[in-house]
Amino acid sequence: xxxxxxxxxxxDDERRQLHLGYMYWANGTHPAGWRYPGAAHEGAFEPDHIVxxxxxxxxxxxxxxxxxxxxxxxxxxxxxxxxxxxxxxxxTAASYLATKTSEIGIVVTANPTYFEPFNLARLVASLDHxxxxxxxxxxVTGADGRAAQNYSRSEHGDPDYRYDRADEFIAIVRxxxxxxxxxxxxxxxDTGSFVDGEKIHPLNxxxxxxxVKGPLNVxxxxxxxxxxxxxxxxxxxxxxxxxxxxxxxxxSATLEDGVAYAxxxxxxxxxxxxxxxxxxxxxxxxxxxxxxxxxxxxxxxxLNALIILDDDVRFGGREPSYWSLDAKVAEIRGEAxxxxxxNLGALSQRVGISLSHVDIDDLVDLERASAFNHAGSRLxxxxxxxxxxxxxxxxxxxxxxxYIVGGHVxxxxxxxxxxxxxxWFKAGACDGFNVQSAYVYEQLDLFVELVVPELQKRNLFxxxxxxxxxxxxxxxxxxxxxxxx
Amino acid sequence: MKTGLFAMTTTPxxxxxxxxxLMFWAGGTHPAGWRMSSSKAxxxxxxxxLQYVTQLAEKAKxxxxxxxxxxxxxxxxxxxNPAQMSRLEPFVSGASLAAATSHIGIVVTANPTYYDPFTVARMFASLDHxxxxxxxxxxVTGADAIAAANFSRDTHxxxxxxxxxxxxxxxxxxxxxxxxxxxxxxxxxVNGTYVDPAKIxxxxxxxxxxxVEGPLNVxxxxxxxxxxxxxxxxxxxxxxxxxxxxxxxxxQGTIEAAKAYYADMKARAVAYGRDxxxxxxxxxxxxxxAPTTEEAVAIYDRLNGxxxxxxxxxxxxxxxxxxxxxxxxxxLTRVAAILGIDVRGNDHDASVPxxxxxxxSPEGLALIAEAxxxxxxxxxxxxxxxxxxxxxxxxxxxxxxxxNPTEVADFIELWFREKAADGFNIFPPYVPESVEAFVDLVVPELQRRGFYxxxxxxxxxxxHLGLTRPENRFVAKDAAASSKVA
Numbered sequence: 001x002x003x004x005x006x007x008x009x010x011x012d013d014e015r016r017q018l019h020l021g022y023m024y025w026a027n028g029t030h031p032a033g034w035r036y037p038g039a040a041h042e043g044a045f046e047p048d049h050i051v052x053x054x055x056x057x058x059x060x061x062x063x064x065x066x067x068x069x070x071x072x073x074x075x076x077x078x079x080x081x082x083x084x085x086x087x088x089x090x091x092t093a094a095s096y097l098a099t100k101t102s103e104i105g106i107v108v109t110a111n112p113t114y115f116e117p118f119n120l121a122r123l124v125a126s127l128d129h130x131x132x133x134x135x136x137x138x139x140v141t142g143a144d145g146r147a148a149q150n151y152s153r154s155e156h157g158d159p160d161y162r163y164d165r166a167d168e169f170i171a172i173v174r175x176x177x178x179x180x181x182x183x184x185x186x187x188x189x190d191t192g193s194f195v196d197g198e199k200i201h202p203l204n205x206x207x208x209x210x211x212v213k214g215p216l217n218v219x220x221x222x223x224x225x226x227x228x229x230x231x232x233x234x235x236x237x238x239x240x241x242x243x244x245x246x247x248x249x250x251x252s253a254t255l256e257d258g259v260a261y262a263x264x265x266x267x268x269x270x271x272x273x274x275x276x277x278x279x280x281x282x283x284x285x286x287x288x289x290x291x292x293x294x295x296x297x298x299x300x301x302x303l304n305a306l307i308i309l310d311d312d313v314r315f316g317g318r319e320p321s322y323w324s325l326d327a328k329v330a331e332i333r334g335e336a337x338x339x340x341x342x343n344l345g346a347l348s349q350r351v352g353i354s355l356s357h358v359d360i361d362d363l364v365d366l367e368r369a370s371a372f373n374h375a376g377s378r379l380x381x382x383x384x385x386x387x388x389x390x391x392x393x394x395x396x397x398x399x400x401x402x403y404i405v406g407g408h409v410x411x412x413x414x415x416x417x418x419x420x421x422x423x424w425f426k427a428g429a430c431d432g433f434n435v436q437s438a439y440v441y442e443q444l445d446l447f448v449e450l451v452v453p454e455l456q457k458r459n460l461f462x463x464x465x466x467x468x469x470x471x472x473x474x475x476x477x478x479x480x481x482x483x484x485x
Numbered sequence: 486m487k488t489g490l491f492a493m494t495t496t497p498x499x500x501x502x503x504x505x506x507l508m509f510w511a512g513g514t515h516p517a518g519w520r521m522s523s524s525k526a527x528x529x530x531x532x533x534x535l536q537y538v539t540q541l542a543e544k545a546k547x548x549x550x551x552x553x554x555x556x557x558x559x560x561x562x563x564x565x566n567p568a569q570m571s572r573l574e575p576f577v578s579g580a581s582l583a584a585a586t587s588h589i590g591i592v593v594t595a596n597p598t599y600y601d602p603f604t605v606a607r608m609f610a611s612l613d614h615x616x617x618x619x620x621x622x623x624x625v626t627g628a629d630a631i632a633a634a635n636f637s638r639d640t641h642x643x644x645x646x647x648x649x650x651x652x653x654x655x656x657x658x659x660x661x662x663x664x665x666x667x668x669x670x671x672x673x674x675v676n677g678t679y680v681d682p683a684k685i686x687x688x689x690x691x692x693x694x695x696x697v698e699g700p701l702n703v704x705x706x707x708x709x710x711x712x713x714x715x716x717x718x719x720x721x722x723x724x725x726x727x728x729x730x731x732x733x734x735x736x737q738g739t740i741e742a743a744k745a746y747y748a749d750m751k752a753r754a755v756a757y758g759r760d761x762x763x764x765x766x767x768x769x770x771x772x773x774x775a776p777t778t779e780e781a782v783a784i785y786d787r788l789n790g791x792x793x794x795x796x797x798x799x800x801x802x803x804x805x806x807x808x809x810x811x812x813x814x815x816x817l818t819r820v821a822a823i824l825g826i827d828v829r830g831n832d833h834d835a836s837v838p839x840x841x842x843x844x845x846s847p848e849g850l851a852l853i854a855e856a857x858x859x860x861x862x863x864x865x866x867x868x869x870x871x872x873x874x875x876x877x878x879x880x881x882x883x884x885x886x887x888x889n890p891t892e893v894a895d896f897i898e899l900w901f902r903e904k905a906a907d908g909f910n911i912f913p914p915y916v917p918e919s920v921e922a923f924v925d926l927v928v929p930e931l932q933r934r935g936f937y938x939x940x941x942x943x944x945x946x947x948x949h950l951g952l953t954r955p956e957n958r959f960v961a962k963d964a965a966a967s968s969k970v971a
Contacts, residue, residue, distance in 0.1 A: 032677070034672075034674060034679065035674040035675075035677055036674075037674075039674070041672050041674055041679075042672050044670075044704070045614040045703075045704050047583070047584070047614070047615045047617075070702065071603065071702075072702065073700060073701075073702035075680070075682055075685070078679045078680055082679045084702075085679065085680065085702070086665065086670075086701075086702050086703055086704050087702065087703070088611045088614065088615065088703070089607045089608050089610070089611035089612075089703065091576055091577060091580070091608065092576055092577075092579070092580040092583075092608055092611040092612045092615055093580070093611065093615065094580075095576070095577040095578075095579075095580035095581045095584075096580045096581065096583050096584045096615045097584075098532075098581060098584075099532075099536070099581050099584035099585050100584055114601065114603075114604070115604070116599060116600075116636055116637075118556065118599075118635040118636055119599065119600065122574045123574050123576065123577060125574070126573045126574035126577040126578070127577050129530040129532065129573060130532040130573065130577050130578070130581050146698075149696070149697075149698035150603040150697055150698055150699065151601055151603055151697075152601070152694070152695045152696045152697065180571065185527065185571075187519070187526040187527055189519070189520045189522070189524075189526060192517070192520060192564075192791060192793055193563075194519070194563040194564075194567045194570075195560055195563050195567075195570070195571075197560035197561075197563075200560050209637070210637045211634070211637045212634075212635055212636075212637065213557075213631070213634035213635055214635065215558060216558075217555065217556075217557065217558035217570065217571050217572065218530075218571060218572070218573070218574065219529070219530050219571050306677070308677050
């Protein structure tokens with residue numbers, strides 16, 4: 001943290017403002033968000049549903065609207081996140097949305113592991129043209145290993161395989177984006193000269209995984225390179241992001257982790273010769289907004305009451321090995337935990353003590369709480385932060401709910417949430433947030449009506465869009481063309 | 486929600502209806518269309534321009550807007566086909582049109598040879614939802630050998646391999662579209678039931694080229710299956726089209742050739758157990774229409790005057806990529822080869838000598854007749870046919886109708902009545918003006934003759950084509966238990 005201060009003058013800090021993205025989940029991020037009274041739950045294939053959310057975010061001057069993606073599905077998502085179970089393909093949804101909006105950036109997730117660089121280069125480039133420079137590509141290397149079975153592959157590939165491929169992939173894509181110089185088109189009606197062949201470049205790339213001749217059949221785009229997003233915590237992911245990404249979508253859920261992660265990414269970027277400020281770090285967050293703190297906590301409790309627990313709430317009908325393995329994966333991804341983990345047995349694995357003699361609605365007692373492991377202590381503190389209930393008031397059910405919901409949640413009034421954002425921002429843990437809604441539309445509407453004005457009042461967020469492209473919003477220059485330079 | 490079964494038992498006897506599509510090439514389908522004064526030379530990446538042109542077609546109640554595609558380019562396309570050398574990717578364009586229009590079908594070209602079925606299935610399914618049932622997939626297997634070099638392939642596969650691959654690919658895509666039954670989504674917030682597991686199916690496809698488990702992560706498309714288009718004249722292409730396509734996009738330039746193709750394809754489809762009315766055959770048609778014949782011919786001449794011709798001593802095989810004029814030299818050398826008479830070295834502006842018309846080969850006579858049909862200029866006539874008219878005729882191949890509104894409508898009516906076509910994929914030689922002319926002058930004439938719809942009768946592309954919604958293979962099979970998602 002200390003060295004953060006060295007890199008910004010005071011006036012820089014005063015000028016620096018938050019960047020806000022909105023992550024689209026048709027039914028919200030809370031596993032039971034779609035069940036909340038009055039919440040939208042039929043919109044997954046309604047284009048108007050996206051438009052409604054995106055226009056709300058655009059009116060509030062959000063930097064971007066974010067489409068996630070996975071290349072496989074399964075019934076497990078019914079409990080953990082109905083928004084992921086079945087949804088629009090992101091390129092088509094993004095292009096549709098481009099026509100219905102005019103300012104907001106549009107982020108599309110696409111996975112190099114299961115794409116060809118030529119196809120992806122032209123999809124993203126075309127989207128950048130269609131949006132007049134508002135496009136962004138979120139590079140993921142495979143969040144759902146079941147994708148392999150949908151793509152005629154015997155295996156998903158280990159992270160090294162996937163990142164080796166991604167490294168070569170992004171280098172090819174950038175050169176394809178450069179293969180037409182900005183002034184390659186002459187279009188002289190009198191002479192009939194349409195292009196300048198000297199300014200159209202083949203790549204002739206021959207690498208470990210790909211051979212791509214080029215040129216691309218799309219003109220260089222308004223942004224030169226659409227904004228690159230990346231998320232991840234693994235070593236390879238951090239290096240990839242530090243080298244390639246303009247925006248890092250981070251998963252840190254505590255300030256301490258957030259600062260450590262941000263410093264790590266910034267120092268890796270510096271090692272790669274990238275100037276400070278060229279990478280924006282935006283942790284994902286679900287702010288649960290109420291008119292008052294009490295109102296917000298009431299909503300949170302109401303949502304949690306709708307979570308479907310295992311039929312056998314003591315043991316979930318599973319062996320303990322089942323709980324420990326999958327729950328860890330879910331925790332890393334910041335996702336809700338699913339069937340078979342929604343019981344006291346799974347909770348006991350998490351907190352590190354036996355819960356065989358407690359009833360789910362018993363209050364957590366000090367004796368047992370003192371014996372919690374580190375994760376258990378954090379869970380207890382997190383539950384207190386969200387619900388306002390500590391030892392003497394908090395039940396095992398409350399802990400189980402926090403455990404199931406997981407993620408990065410902040411519950412409170414507009415002031416509380418603005419305070420939270422400000423503290424992260426000022427501590428150097430982030431350059432903004434990727435905001436998600438526990439359920440829609442009310443949560444986004446409340447955020448926009450209450451939290452955004454509070455951030456603006458504190459001079460922490462823009463009141464008008466600056467510049468025309470998404471790169472402009474992030475203060476990023478249009479990159480030089482590798483072939484022209 | 487209608488189902489295929491229900492519709493089949495209640496639909497009254499169907500009638501042949503004329504269908505019109507509009508092929509979108511931003512600079513026009515004529516290689517020099519972009520040089521016309523009214524054309525927008527920088528239209529290729531102007532999404533609002535595409536939207537405007539599509540809205541013109543929608544106002545005229547066109548069945549569809551057609552977005553072609555190629556997976557490679559080369560600077561030398563600038564003389565043969567500038568509109569195809571660099572342009573917007575079609576899924577992105579198509580989804581934009583879904584937002585900018587409400588009724589017109591949206592045809593997106595995608596090449597199985599260089600895609601994965603899971604990706605293609607979800608993009609079309611998604612586009613079909615976004616457009617509320619207007620998506621269509623034009624299946625091509627790869628016209629450009631150079632595409633292989635952009636996709637880490639050593640060679641461009643031969644036709645047999647591409648069609649073996651495509652046959653399996655199409656089957657997988659259709660299967661994936663069915664993996665969610667229409668009523669798989671329960672979305673009951675009170676009970677907490679979002680989906681009915683019994684109505685979500687694994688595909689578990691294991692074939693020669695693909696292993697795809699499924700299910701898709703998109704709800705079943707509004708149309709069940711988006712409309713399938715296919716074009717081609719090879720044996721394998723005809724098989725695929727007759728078996729799988731809802732619309733066949735054909736390229737015959739004469740009514741005789743078109744009738745033969747039409748009869749062959751309908752017979753093949755019947756042999757596959759389909760009804761003749763289950764699919765439409767739509768040749769490409771380049772219309773040049775103006776209030777008078779003279780004005781229309783003048784436009785044709787102006788367009789051709791912009792063409793850059795090849796040097797006369799060029800008689801070699803030259804590889805040219807893409808569309809019109811492909812593999813065809815633009816000089817008298819080529820004309821001489823067709824005529825069977827050495828006309829090389831003559832002034833292009835000279836008249837076609839009478840002896841040439843007397844001595845020409847049958848193909849040469851056909852070339853002369855077609856040139857006369859387009860220009861109204863005749864060999865030895867008061868307005869004599871010129872040698873360059875023959876060159877131009879070889880360049881702009883396919884069906885061409887030039888004239889006043891009555892003449893162009895007559896052409897369309899004749900081809901329809903003679904069963905050379907069920908309609909046309911209109912190739913606008915320059916854009917937007919030739920689209921505006923067709924929409925303003927020809928469509929009302931067709932409508933006046935009772936020959937074309939006054940309004941859309943339904944909201945989906947299938948509705949426009951009079952096609953039923955396909956059954957779900959998992960429902961039809963009574964859902965084998967093995968296909969259920971565990």
